[in-house]
Amino acid sequence: MSDHNPKEPNINSLSLDLTQLIFSSLPLPSLLRASAVCKLWNSLISSPSFTSPCLSYPWFFLFGLHNTSSRNNQSFAFDPLSNAWFLLPRLDDPSSSSAFLGSNGFFFTTTPNFSYTPVLKSAWRFTSPLKFSRLNPLLGVFYDGSSGGLGFKFIVVGGVRFIGGLVDIEDRLAVEIYDPNRDSWELCPALPADFRSGNSSQSLSSALFKGKFYVSGIYSCFVSSFDLRNRVWSEVQTLRPPGVIFSFLIPCNDMLVLAGMCNAPRGPSFNLWKIDETTLEFSEISIMPQSLLHSLVESEEDENFASLKCVGMGNLIYVFNEEYHQKYPSCLCEISAENGKCSWRRVPRLPLPVNKFHKVISFCSTVSLTHSFPQQ
Incomplete structure (x- = not known):
């Protein structure tokens, strides 16, 4: 009963x-x-x-790569609404490659074979070969309305190309776009030569915003955008607010944001600027509270700030320290869609144990339910 x-x-x-x-x-x-x-x-x-x-809330993904034992690789995902980290199942590398990257909703390998899988569902798919395979390129996932079928395309920009195990010093700074419905790569106009001295994801940041793929030099502060419809690059300009040491370009809901470390007269600071995508004029919108900034580093020496990285999308910007001995501390800034007010808070520590990594991949992504739970 x-x-x-x-x-x-x-x-x-x-x-x-x-x-x-x-x-x-x-x-x-x-x-x-x-x-x-x-x-x-x-x-x-x-x-x-x-x-x-x-x-609609972007999660923060952190993938740690161990260069001698893949068993020590770990994947973490932070849900900002529940304010909690999740240890993801170990991501098996289909090609035994160290060339892992992540971008909105996907993990990728770029060499020796290009492959991709949804971040929460290990279902690797190999593509036809890149025309110019490379390590550490910039990657973007975009929707142009003409893809049909799967509905998305990938853009691969720059990176380091190898020939016979040696870096190709005559690299063309290639740009390629992949259509998964045709399993084909389109070779596009190359990245402007101004970026030749640092053309990998180690020294460049990128942002997909209003039909354009922006590339900015983390240290050089050069900026150019690739029109995804017309397949042309804009003129290279310099975007360096006063005092900036290094910076990252972030696509937010309705604006481009530059996030950067500054050496200001009042001391080190981490600042956010709103960028006018037409003129590249900038206006400061927030400064990270000093207590948060100090929680990310051991001391205020310049070399400690150099390990800070920044990713974001939507209304969230994450800043973290990629050094192992710090156990990858991070914080986030939420930008209000109503009034543009910025609210900073500390992100909880990663769930222990945390292995030692030789490379850390970080990116933001919204999460698809169809890739999150098993069907019954």
């Missing part, structure tokens, strides 16, 4: 629309648990019509 009192409310007696509305208020980890309760809930949450604010 059931213990349920028919006069008491029962979620199973609610309409499907109301049940979906309740689910839409849950953070993603709770949605994953709810989807495993029964087939009905799974179908409601996985329905194409289901929407949730948690799907």
Whole structure:
């Protein structure tokens, strides 16, 4: 005999629309648990019509690569709504390559073979060969309305090319666009020669914004944009606010943001500027609180700040220290869509144990439900 009192409310007696509305208020980890309760809930949450604010919040992904033992590789994902880190299943490398990269929603290998997989679902897919294979290029995932089928394309920019194990000093700074529906690469106009002295993701940052792929020099402060429709590069300009030591270009909801380390008269600071994409004029919108900045480094010496990295998208910007002995501390800035106000907070420490990595890959991505939980 059931213990349920028919006069008491029962979620199973609610309409499907109301049940979906309740689910839409849950953070993603709770949605994953709810989807495993029964087939009905799974179908409601996985329905194409289901929407949730948690799907628009970019997660922070941190992938640690060990150069001698892949068993020591670790993948972490931070959910800003639940304010929690998750240790992801170990990501198997399909080509035994150290050339891992990440970009909105995907992990990639670029050499010896180009392949990709959704970040939360290990399902590697190999592509036809790049015309110019390379290490550490910039990568972007974009939607141009003409892709059909899978609906997305990849753009690969710059990187280091090897011939016979040696760096190709005559590298063409190649730019290629991949169409997964045709499994084909399109060779595009090369990255401007101004970026030749540092054309890998180690010295460049990128931002996809309003149909353009922006490339900026982290230290040189050179900036140029590639028009994804017309396949042309803009004139190279310099974007260096006063005192900037190094900087990263970040695509936010309706604006470009430059995030950078400054050597100001009042002392070291980490600043954010709003960038006018037409004129490249800048205006300061926020400075990281000093207490947060000091929590990311051991001391205020310049060399300690050099290990700070920055990624972001949507309304969130993450700043972290990629040094192992610091255990990769990080913080985030949330930019209000209503008034543009910036709110900073510390991100919890990574869940222990944290292995020692020789390379750290970081990026932001929204999370697709279809790649997050098993179908029943």
